Amino acid sequence: MHQPLTKSQATIAKILTASEGLFLERNYAEVTIDQIAQACQLTKGALYHHFASKEELYLHLIHEDLTAKRNLFSQAISLPGTCRERLERLTRTFLDLPPNKRQLITLIRRDINVFKTASRTRLISLYQLSLPSIVETVIRDGIRDGELKPADVRLLSWHFVAMVEVILNAYADKMLVDVQTKLDHSLELFFHGAARRSTKR
Amino acid sequence: MHQPLTKSQATIAKILTASEGLFLERNYAEVTIDQIAQACQLTKGALYHHFASKEELYLHLIHEDLTAKRNLFSQAISLPGTCRERLERLTRTFLDLPPNKRQLITLIRRDINVFKTASRTRLISLYQLSLPSIVETVIRDGIRDGELKPADVRLLSWHFVAMVEVILNAYADKMLVDVQTKLDHSLELFFHGAARRSTKR
């Protein structure tokens, strides 16, 4: 399956791994090419041998990650089950990722504004496909099957994704330890609400 | 009540208004001092007569806005009522703000990373006091009075705030027109959940 990497591929991988760490800590503008070069024991010249620009490097990094996530998450919801089960499996898949991979998906929200329209729309559609549209699928099924109340699918999906991100950010800010439990609570909140007696509407 | 503004105060107000508009469109790093100066018909030199640095200017802007919001929102939840009524009044107050004031609260999330620890913690506590802690108060009361299920107050509040912000961002991205209605749906979701039959737990 894995033939030995060429020198170039190995270097590119090294560059991407190094920049991943840096971009997780600081934002796009604050990470300099020289810092990336230093982090992977290369020089700026070497970087520009493999990538045409800082922007291309960043986009490549995001692209790799989001397409991987897209495949992973697609699988997670492909198995049969109730809406809730499928969403639980989705978040479980998310939680099983190594922490840095887990966080990567938040970069796009943070840095989206620094790019011009072309790259921006590309990023948005990549992100859209990686998680929100996956969630939308499940939610749409849930409404169709009568498991969920009729509602604006897109809005509901956004709220669900936002919930997951709240947990992620809280975790990143070290304000949260037990991610698993908290995410379970959040799912319960999403499905049954915060009110004590759900006096049916 | 209002004695006539001094020249300086008037200029400062003009600077703040102008920079507010710019910071709403681009982020901290992308707005230059010269752009701000141009926007308020002044020069860089004049700006530095009134503010010691770009950072101080920005912090001043945020500070003004967040303390105003804090007072406004405190009032909104001070009137008696159920948890839901008070939160509805809170979001209503939010919606009644002019659009730019409404959006201002999102700046902090976007730009927080560019500042060093000192300013960062100041910003965080300002933000915390302006909205999240207000929401926390209401939620804590709601749980105490048995209107809400027992839960992690802080987490629940974050989720609530996140919901409001989802609507705000969608609106900012022009993906949403009828903010009022959508926010009502979101409140309903928060209290009673997305599931069709809330089979009591």
Added chain:
DNA sequence: ATTAAAGCATACTGAACAGTCGGTTTGTTC
């Protein structure tokens, strides 16, 4: 009217940084 300070403009400095370019090393092929 005089004067001192407040308000403001112009031109400049210095640092940071993305991107470039000529040249050197390393590895591969014949």
Added chain:
DNA sequence: GAACAAACCGACTGTTCAGTATGCTTTAAT
């Protein structure tokens, strides 16, 4: 081991900014 290309180095360039130095102009108070 010659020849060639891919990988890499490091010094340089051009630009963009925040911040400064210096002095002119308006304001207001005596």
